[in-house]
Amino acid sequence: MSRDIKPHSVVLGGAGFVGSHLCDLLLSEGHQVSCLDNLATGREVNIRHLLGRPDFNFSVQDIRDSIDLEGPVDFIYHLASPASPKHYLEMPFLTLETGSKGTQNALDAARRFEARYLLASTSEVYGDPEVHPQVETYWGHVNSIGPRSVYDEAKRYAEAVSMAYQRERNTDVVLVRIFNTYGPRMRPDDGRALPAFISQALAGDPLTIHGDGKQTRSFCYVADLVRGLYAAANSRSCGPINLGNPSEVSIADFAREVIALTGSASTLTFHPRPEDDPTVRKPDIARARDLLAWEPKVNREEGLKLTIQYFAEELGYEGARDPQTAPKRVHTRAPAARRDRPAAERQRGPKTFVGKRNPDGGVAR
Numbered sequence: 001m002s003r004d005i006k007p008h009s010v011v012l013g014g015a016g017f018v019g020s021h022l023c024d025l026l027l028s029e030g031h032q033v034s035c036l037d038n039l040a041t042g043r044e045v046n047i048r049h050l051l052g053r054p055d056f057n058f059s060v061q062d063i064r065d066s067i068d069l070e071g072p073v074d075f076i077y078h079l080a081s082p083a084s085p086k087h088y089l090e091m092p093f094l095t096l097e098t099g100s101k102g103t104q105n106a107l108d109a110a111r112r113f114e115a116r117y118l119l120a121s122t123s124e125v126y127g128d129p130e131v132h133p134q135v136e137t138y139w140g141h142v143n144s145i146g147p148r149s150v151y152d153e154a155k156r157y158a159e160a161v162s163m164a165y166q167r168e169r170n171t172d173v174v175l176v177r178i179f180n181t182y183g184p185r186m187r188p189d190d191g192r193a194l195p196a197f198i199s200q201a202l203a204g205d206p207l208t209i210h211g212d213g214k215q216t217r218s219f220c221y222v223a224d225l226v227r228g229l230y231a232a233a234n235s236r237s238c239g240p241i242n243l244g245n246p247s248e249v250s251i252a253d254f255a256r257e258v259i260a261l262t263g264s265a266s267t268l269t270f271h272p273r274p275e276d277d278p279t280v281r282k283p284d285i286a287r288a289r290d291l292l293a294w295e296p297k298v299n300r301e302e303g304l305k306l307t308i309q310y311f312a313e314e315l316g317y318e319g320a321r322d323p324q325t326a327p328k329r330v331h332t333r334a335p336a337a338r339r340d341r342p343a344a345e346r347q348r349g350p351k352t353f354v355g356k357r358n359p360d361g362g363v364a365r
């Protein structure tokens, strides 16, 4: 791709946890970035530092309805979808419609602009896997009618329709399967294990383990993940490609790591395991190494320290800004100094445009 002006990248779901980090990376790589989000689970605070930049534009849009974009467009990153079980169980129809109608709208936009399109799929397409670690050639073990199916099957459909566009309509598609990712800008209340553990450890409350804690997960730091998304979009592969950190840990050991790094006196408490919760989870990343020369660089201790510091600040704990250590023994239940309350905008609303479009466009081919 040769051009003397900035490439234009569109991030659907760009005000979310991963999407906002991807916007940061794309801007640092010299892209013009359009961020579209309906703020169902994302937060404007995640991208507030970017508003007003001439190379960044934020637009509140629900991709289930339509996608309103000024072209030319070079890349479309489709990250729009609730990702935490709490959110997709609260919003089953939004999740299904975003994965189906929303994905098709994203593909139509990619086709219209002849853009490279990346689908942020998930390790959940493997379900409760019988193959370990999970390789891309494994077809999965998913309960198509259980409560989690609204997410798992929406993503499986999104993969299927993306591949149909690739085969039948010549759309330039790459599928990426993301494994558990964590880092700053996760919502403390999003219900996933890591935000829950850190919030509980900081508060000195018992850490809630669902099941016996022997189920395993593999956690990837968000900076590593967005490097992988960028590499996949800039490759010629159509995937699927697993992106995740293969370092596997049991949930109980992970909780103990969080307790140690926060310096908390918290204990563990065990509760029933949710239906269809996967027993093991670990990516085989040979394909990402081979095709993208990608692998994670941030180890869990390093990533957890950065994330704990973010949560401590977000929740208003003393000592959160100490650069040397994670906040320790600050279980004062300080009032939450949240910069923004979660705005779960579940209704579709009119499109509003926030931020400015680069007057130079910077987007022409």
Ligand SMILES: NC(=O)c1ccc[n+]([C@@H]2O[C@H](COP(=O)([O-])OP(=O)(O)OC[C@H]3O[C@@H](n4cnc5c(N)ncnc54)[C@H](O)[C@@H]3O)[C@@H](O)[C@H]2O)c1
Residues within 6 Å of the ligand: 012, 013, 014, 015, 016, 017, 018, 019, 036, 037, 038, 039, 040, 041, 042, 043, 061, 062, 063, 064, 078, 079, 080, 081, 082, 083, 084, 098, 102, 120, 121, 122, 123, 177, 178, 179, 180, 181, 182
């Ligand atoms: N974080 C992970 O561990 C993980 C793991 C596997 C896959 N993924 C995938 O990566 C993507 C980003 O995940 P995340 O953790 O940042 O979640 P997130 O909930 O923080 O971000 C998703 C974003 O999509 C937006 N969105 C949802 N429906 C929309 C719609 N109809 N129209 C416009 N915007 C919409 C939300 O408001 C939010 O900003 C998701 O597609 C998710 O399925 C994430």
